[in-house]
Amino acid sequence: MSGRHTVGAPFALSDPAGRRVALEDFRGRLVLLYFGYATCPDVCPTDLAIIAHTLRALGPQGEQVQPLFVTLDPQRDKPAVLREYAAAFHPRLIALTGSQAEVRKVATDFKVFFEQVRLPGSKRYTIDHTAYTFLLDREGRFASLFPPGTPAERMGFLLREQLAVAPP
DSSP: OOTTSOOOOOOEEEOTTSOEEEGGGGTTSEEEEEEEOTTOSSHHHHHHHHHHHHHHHTGGGGGGEEEEEEESOTTTOOHHHHHHHHHTTOTTOEEEBOOHHHHHHHHHHTTOOEEEEEOTTSSOEEEEEOOOEEEEOTTSOEEEEEOTTOOHHHHHHHHHHHHHSOOO
16 A cells, blocks of 8 residues: 555445445544455454454444445345344444445445455355455545454554544
């Protein structure tokens, strides 16, 4: 990630209830944005568990941070699946979806790579993807990113730094 390219852009996707949720809906709060899919066997659940642990460790300050999960597999991650998946990690985690084109646009804006990979001899597939957690500031702009497996303590430290910055 260099400072020469914009990371992220405003977006709107649908939550499991079908409501459109826009990034600007969270203006004034920090956003932890994660891209993944519900049947991911390891990285996604690990990172989402870290995000949830971090929010709990922040205590009341955690209310100023909105976690968002954007599925990279809208074909399989239907609303009921996303509702249950998000709830398994944290009650405030909002799972978002859209058409293949909408998801691709948001992922591309955040420089997230993903592709379906067919499992040999099967009609099933997995998704190879970038697994960063993006930290967006109170204006919805890219502030930082956390690589996969970033410890909750490190994430919490950086969130506390951002929370200490006076809101606009």
